[in-house]
Amino acid sequence: MTIAALIVAAGRGTRAGGETPKQYRALGNKTVIYHTIMNLLAHDDISKIRVAIHADDVALFHDATRNIDDARLVGHIIGGASRSETVRLGLESISAEYVLIHDGARPLLPIETLTRVIDQVQITGAAFCALPITDAIWAVDDGQATTAQPRDTFWRAQTPQAFETAKILAAHRATDTPADDDVAIARRAGMDVDVVLGSERNIKITHAGDFALAEKLLRE
Numbered sequence: 001m002t003i004a005a006l007i008v009a010a011g012r013g014t015r016a017g018g019e020t021p022k023q024y025r026a027l028g029n030k031t032v033i034y035h036t037i038m039n040l041l042a043h044d045d046i047s048k049i050r051v052a053i054h055a056d057d058v059a060l061f062h063d064a065t066r067n068i069d070d071a072r073l074v075g076h077i078i079g080g081a082s083r084s085e086t087v088r089l090g091l092e093s094i095s096a097e098y099v100l101i102h103d104g105a106r107p108l109l110p111i112e113t114l115t116r117v118i119d120q121v122q123i124t125g126a127a128f129c130a131l132p133i134t135d136a137i138w139a140v141d142d143g144q145a146t147t148a149q150p151r152d153t154f155w156r157a158q159t160p161q162a163f164e165t166a167k168i169l170a171a172h173r174a175t176d177t178p179a180d181d182d183v184a185i186a187r188r189a190g191m192d193v194d195v196v197l198g199s200e201r202n203i204k205i206t207h208a209g210d211f212a213l214a215e216k217l218l219r220e
């Protein structure tokens, strides 16, 4: 049994703003992507980590990772125009039995969450971490509440999302329409995907204000 990780980090971070893409900005005294990689290297079952980066970021990536002395971090690849395309390109380069697909912009993944995903994917072949919703959920149209939604049936998806590599690669090859995440691509292909408990700590840095939250979580 081999488990690889694919970190997708080829986005531009438009919503976060700033001159440098968010994955190469500082978090503590390292970069965001450094933390993301180290969190995955923390699990002994991960035998290989591939990072998909943007063609303009090669120097930034080398700078961010030059102090990582671990042979499991293998050569980077260049991602695509959408997250889904980046994932497909990354999957084409991975030969392990299972693959964990993780956002480069989630630098605070707890080892317990990672372990839950790794354990479950080896049992059922597809698993991701997510959080149940505690607020009431309303459909809103034109600024007005319309229909209350049954919140027990909705979970907030996080990454890693893990699959048998051959199956998720086939699912990606079978569609040209990008999706928000890889669970959506898997479901499109008819795969069953198990959910395990994620973590409030496992935030995705999306907007500029998320850096302050990430710094606070890092210190805790």
Ligand SMILES: Nc1ccn([C@@H]2O[C@H](COP(=O)(O)OP(=O)(O)OP(=O)(O)O)[C@@H](O)[C@H]2O)c(=O)n1
Pocket: 008, 009, 010, 011, 012, 013, 014, 015, 016, 023, 052, 079, 080, 081, 082, 083, 084, 086, 103, 104, 105, 106, 204, 205, 206
């Ligand atoms: N073409 C793309 C787009 C996104 N991603 C990655 O997918 C993850 C989640 O995407 P998101 O948070 O939306 O990042 P960006 O696309 O960079 O952000 P934005 O939409 O604000 O530009 C990030 O790690 C991002 O680098 C990617 O690898 N390739």
Ligand SMILES: C[C@](O)(CO)[C@H](O)COP(=O)(O)O
Pocket: 083, 103, 156, 157, 158, 159, 180, 181, 182, 204, 206
């Ligand atoms: C993959 C993801 O992080 C799961 O929550 C999310 O769908 C990424 O969305 P974005 O539109 O790329 O920010």
